[in-house]
Amino acid sequence: MKRAFLGEFEEVVLLTVAILDESAYGVTVTQEIEQKTGRAVGFSTVHTTLQRLEEKGFLSSQMGGATAERGGRRKRFFMVTAAGRKALSEVKQIREQLWDSLPPQTLQLMGS
Amino acid sequence: MTNPPRWANWLLETFGHPDTREEVQGDLLELYDYWIETIGERKARWRYSLSVLKLMRPLATRKQADDYSPPFFGSPSMIRNYLKIALRNLVKNKAYSFINIGGLAMGMTVAMLIGLWIYDELSFDKYFQNYDRIAKVMQNGTFNGEVFHGEYNPAPMGQELRTVYADDFTHVIMSSWTRDHILSYGDNKFTKTGNYLSADAPDMLTLKMLSGTRSGLKDPSSILLSESVAQALFGTSDPVGKLMKIDNKLDVKVTGVYEDFPYNTEFRDMKFMAPWDLYASSEAWVKRAQDNVEWGNFSWQVLAQIAPNSSFEAVSDKIKNIRLKHNPETAFIKPKVYLQPMSKWHLYSGWDKSGNLDGRIQYVWLFGIIGVFVLLLACINFMNLSTARSEKRAKEVGIRKAVGSVRSQLISQFFSESLLVVAFAFVLSIVLALLILPLFNEVADKQIGILWTNPVFWLCGIGFSVLTGLIAGSYPALYLSSFQAVKVLKGTFRVGRFASIPRQVLVVVQFTVSVTLIIGTIIVFRQIEHAKSRPVGYERSGLITVSMNTPELHQHYNTLRDELIRTGAVVDMSTSSAPTTDLNSQNSGFDWVGKDPNFKDNFGTIAVTHDFGKTVGWQFVQGRDFSRQFPSDSSGMVLNETAVRYMGVKDPVGKQIKWNGKPYRVVGVIKDMLMASPFEPVFQTVYMLDYGWASVINIKLNLSRSTSESLAKIEAVFRKFNPGSPFDYRFIDQQYALKFAAEERIGKLASVFAILAIFISSLGLFGLASFVAEQRTKEIGVRKVLGASVLNVWSLLSKDFVLLVIISFGIATPIAYYFLHSWLQKYEYRTEMSWWIFAISGLGALAITLLTVSYQSIKAALINPVKSLRSE
Numbered sequence: 001m002k003r004a005f006l007g008e009f010e011e012v013v014l015l016t017v018a019i020l021d022e023s024a025y026g027v028t029v030t031q032e033i034e035q036k037t038g039r040a041v042g043f044s045t046v047h048t049t050l051q052r053l054e055e056k057g058f059l060s061s062q063m064g065g066a067t068a069e070r071g072g073r074r075k076r077f078f079m080v081t082a083a084g085r086k087a088l089s090e091v092k093q094i095r096e097q098l099w100d101s102l103p104p105q106t107l108q109l110m111g112s
Numbered sequence: 113m114t115n116p117p118r119w120a121n122w123l124l125e126t127f128g129h130p131d132t133r134e135e136v137q138g139d140l141l142e143l144y145d146y147w148i149e150t151i152g153e154r155k156a157r158w159r160y161s162l163s164v165l166k167l168m169r170p171l172a173t174r175k176q177a178d179d180y181s182p183p184f185f186g187s188p189s190m191i192r193n194y195l196k197i198a199l200r201n202l203v204k205n206k207a208y209s210f211i212n213i214g215g216l217a218m219g220m221t222v223a224m225l226i227g228l229w230i231y232d233e234l235s236f237d238k239y240f241q242n243y244d245r246i247a248k249v250m251q252n253g254t255f256n257g258e259v260f261h262g263e264y265n266p267a268p269m270g271q272e273l274r275t276v277y278a279d280d281f282t283h284v285i286m287s288s289w290t291r292d293h294i295l296s297y298g299d300n301k302f303t304k305t306g307n308y309l310s311a312d313a314p315d316m317l318t319l320k321m322l323s324g325t326r327s328g329l330k331d332p333s334s335i336l337l338s339e340s341v342a343q344a345l346f347g348t349s350d351p352v353g354k355l356m357k358i359d360n361k362l363d364v365k366v367t368g369v370y371e372d373f374p375y376n377t378e379f380r381d382m383k384f385m386a387p388w389d390l391y392a393s394s395e396a397w398v399k400r401a402q403d404n405v406e407w408g409n410f411s412w413q414v415l416a417q418i419a420p421n422s423s424f425e426a427v428s429d430k431i432k433n434i435r436l437k438h439n440p441e442t443a444f445i446k447p448k449v450y451l452q453p454m455s456k457w458h459l460y461s462g463w464d465k466s467g468n469l470d471g472r473i474q475y476v477w478l479f480g481i482i483g484v485f486v487l488l489l490a491c492i493n494f495m496n497l498s499t500a501r502s503e504k505r506a507k508e509v510g511i512r513k514a515v516g517s518v519r520s521q522l523i524s525q526f527f528s529e530s531l532l533v534v535a536f537a538f539v540l541s542i543v544l545a546l547l548i549l550p551l552f553n554e555v556a557d558k559q560i561g562i563l564w565t566n567p568v569f570w571l572c573g574i575g576f577s578v579l580t581g582l583i584a585g586s587y588p589a590l591y592l593s594s595f596q597a598v599k600v601l602k603g604t605f606r607v608g609r610f611a612s613i614p615r616q617v618l619v620v621v622q623f624t625v626s627v628t629l630i631i632g633t634i635i636v637f638r639q640i641e642h643a644k645s646r647p648v649g650y651e652r653s654g655l656i657t658v659s660m661n662t663p664e665l666h667q668h669y670n671t672l673r674d675e676l677i678r679t680g681a682v683v684d685m686s687t688s689s690a691p692t693t694d695l696n697s698q699n700s701g702f703d704w705v706g707k708d709p710n711f712k713d714n715f716g717t718i719a720v721t722h723d724f725g726k727t728v729g730w731q732f733v734q735g736r737d738f739s740r741q742f743p744s745d746s747s748g749m750v751l752n753e754t755a756v757r758y759m760g761v762k763d764p765v766g767k768q769i770k771w772n773g774k775p776y777r778v779v780g781v782i783k784d785m786l787m788a789s790p791f792e793p794v795f796q797t798v799y800m801l802d803y804g805w806a807s808v809i810n811i812k813l814n815l816s817r818s819t820s821e822s823l824a825k826i827e828a829v830f831r832k833f834n835p836g837s838p839f840d841y842r843f844i845d846q847q848y849a850l851k852f853a854a855e856e857r858i859g860k861l862a863s864v865f866a867i868l869a870i871f872i873s874s875l876g877l878f879g880l881a882s883f884v885a886e887q888r889t890k891e892i893g894v895r896k897v898l899g900a901s902v903l904n905v906w907s908l909l910s911k912d913f914v915l916l917v918i919i920s921f922g923i924a925t926p927i928a929y930y931f932l933h934s935w936l937q938k939y940e941y942r943t944e945m946s947w948w949i950f951a952i953s954g955l956g957a958l959a960i961t962l963l964t965v966s967y968q969s970i971k972a973a974l975i976n977p978v979k980s981l982r983s984e
Contacts, residue, residue, distance in 0.1 A: 026139035031146065042159075043143055044166035047136060063135070069145075073138030 006058075006087050012037065013049045014058055014088055018080045025064070025075040026050070050078055058084030116144050117157055120164040127168040136167060190521070194528035201529060205501070208879065212497050213536045215875045216580075219490020220541035222868055225552055226483030227572070228545075228560045233476050236376050236458035241318040242417050245282070246454040247424055249273070249414035251435055253445035256712060261463055263452075264410035267392075267401035270310065272434060273416060280427045283316040285309055285415040286388050290381050292659060294837050297345045297356040303840050304341055306384035308391035314370070316417045317379065324352045324368025332389040334367040341383045342369045358386060360662060360836040362394055375559040378457050407438035416451065424451045444712065475858060482865050485625045489869055492618040493876030495584045498530055499615065500883040502588030509592050510600030522593035530585030531578065538577045555860050557853075616916055619880070622873040623920030623957060624927070629866035630953040631928040635945060636859040639936065640852055642943035648848070649752075649785040649794075650692060651729030654683075654813035655844040657691040658830070660806050661837065668833045669803070673723075675829050676811070681822035683814050686723040687806030693847040695787040695795055702798075703770040704759060715755060716787070716795045719802035725750075727812045728785075735765035735780030738801050746801050748779040755796035756781055769798075776800065790851050791939040811841075870957070874964045877913060881965040885909060885972035893977035905973035910965045917961045921954040928953075 006014070016032050017024040030046045033039070053059040064075040080088070121137075128136060140163060147156035202209040237243055249269060252261045270286040288308040295304050314326040314336060328336050335358065342351045351366045358364055364386060373380045392398045401409045418427050428450040435447040459476065460469035509522060545562060553560055563569040660666065669687070676682040690696045695716045702713045722745075724730075725737035733753060738745045749769060756764050764778045784794040813822050827839040885892075892905055900908075929945065936942045 026135065027142045027146070030143065042166060043140065043163045047132075047139070047167060051132070070138040070141045073134050073141070075138060076132075076135040 024078045116160045120161045198529040198532045211879045215493045216537035217540035219487045221544040223483045223487040247451035251449045253447045265414045268405045283417040285313045287413045304383045305381040310388045320371040322369045328367030329387045335364040336368045336385040338372045338383045489872045497879045499587045510597045513597035523589045526589035527585045531581035534577045534581035620920045624924045626869045626873045627924035628928045633863040633866045638943045643790040649783045654815045656841045658809045679825045681825040683812040684727040686721045686727040689719040689805045701772045716797035719805035731783040733781045749776040750799040758796035877964045881968035885968045889980045893980035896977045902973040909969035
């Protein structure tokens, strides 16, 4: 099977869901990304990305219980699937490999 | 705590995806509260609305991950797929594709050519910027109960309109008629057609000047040349300011060169323009008519451009009584002056018997209808063949459905197949049209090209193609795709008993059109032949006419004649006031014993010289020709038979006729000489001796010598007596043949279209027959095994088609009869519609049908039944 491609923003969202563990749903993911990365993301972008990730099989979702504060509407909680975890670790691995293969002088120039 | 914008909620509820609506709304509400706290209410509302807009369904879809949905049928890869399959199908059935594409392309080509022809007709004279404000001044009257229209005007008309009705006109132009004139510059001499016009004519006609100015005609000894004439006379050198001569006598200076008028204008033959003032001052009779304000001499045309704020009707109404005012004695014909707008000159140049405008517009309609029908025939073929073929594909539909095609995909498949065929046909038809156009232009006397840059042309072409493709593909696409896969594959599927009925109806329509066109073509040609073979009452062969255009010819007439006859190339020579193919002068004011005083007479009048009768070969019924032996013949008259009938006089020879008080004596009666239209009855005409009124020289060649040698000899003599003029002669045969040009053009075009229609129809039949034969292969096999002969099978398959053709013939006959009967009514001298024309057309169509069908049916009948039955 062709390896599923993971876009940069998808990666961010997928990671955020993984960070939030049990409490990942639209609002928390949006806020978390805003706080952690400092970039203003639209809710709609987050929402469609969550859906796309679910289509690709990296996320699974489940409707939670109703709460009073949101007009009695339920939340959809997202969880990272095995495929999602695998994709994340693959991405991480590739990044690390790339970092590792940087020549030392370039590394020094980058100040790290 | 405020609520988010209500309209945004409504949008989300209406257009959001139903599967995610609940959680999305919940999330948004939660975020809204959060935004109000962090960034304030105004920004929160703004963000909320923006998010809602972005979350509407087309922008944010949610697919069911566990539910397979077929790819969108309009996706590029699917379209590529459809086209690939369509192309493979076309290549697989080469004969079928050829018939389909070829037939359709042919129909489209015909329609395209006709469309271009109609476009050209409709765009006539639109070249002129003031097109919608220019008119011809005309008049009508009633004479002997019939309304006649005339475009001849008296010389003072222009002045009257210019001064008395100054507010109604922007320009009033006096114009001579477009005639041959000799233009010379040094040794360069050409006979060219042109007009004498008032000085502001170039402005009214919005001439496109290449050099010089539009006001060039204000100088009374100037001339404006068209580009082509300027090139002929002056070559590459600049003509402006050069001195040249008109008709060897008028010295003029070139003051401008204008772009030639396009072919589809009424003034296309106006190759030069000279000032009216020069004309009036050089021609004594014109000067007389203008200076003496002669309202009785109708010899010129008057063109006018009306003022911007008025209408043709209003101005016509104002000027209608001008003629009555100046010629009160014409009150009995109720003369009325009016304006004929430029937009009607070309298509509505005549009037029918009930006084309605008439003319070429009839042919525009006729060809338009033919074009539509030929195209229809081609489309019918296409539809018939695609439906016939598609039934064979029922199994394919079944299998496709069984493996998971949805209906929308099948529909797209069939539509893309028919659209592909139409697209091929359209491209092919443009190529065909390009190839045929030169020939078509020659037959139709046009200069048409494909309108590459005209968006309407492409819009029509492509729009029509798409429409045809959709209609033709609709049956297989919509009907076949509805089959239930199980039934088709189980073999219980049968195309209904009546499935072939629409096809049969279409075949009948096709053949009705074809048979009608055949009958029409035959009758048009018979009408032309009928008029051509009409006795003309004189001898045309070897008769030529030369225009008597210079004073030298008049002065040396007798020596010229003697010398010409001495060459042996000329049998006889005479002059007359009109060539034998033209009756250009009519007069009234004749009086004879026994004439009813209330009878308003009108005779054609021709002045001839002594030898005219011998030159043209008059045939005398009574009396004798003019003769030099009788000096009294100078007041003699020769009548034609119609004139005698018209006068109601018995034995007219020797009787006296007065014309404007002057007595004449009838010396002879000739058989009718056909001088005007070969479709009209011969006009009552009188011939008189008059050497002064000559405008043409008639020469009878010695037929026993070679024509080219004779002409060379004659030219030498003319050069001697008439130096400075090119020797231009016309053969009467050819001039006479020109009278049929319009009818012949129509006939040729109609026959081409008829042949194409028949061809397209038989192409369709061929395809249908092959389909039927193929469909019934097994049946034929069984029949043959049981002992049917080839003849049996042949008649079995041909029978149906023959029946259809007979039905079409039955429908076509009355339709053709009706239309051709009314067409023939236009002509006084017309052919009969004999029954055999109809019979021949019907038999012809039948023969073509049998020929077409037989190939397929015999082929089917000869197949070895072992082969066709083996699979069962």
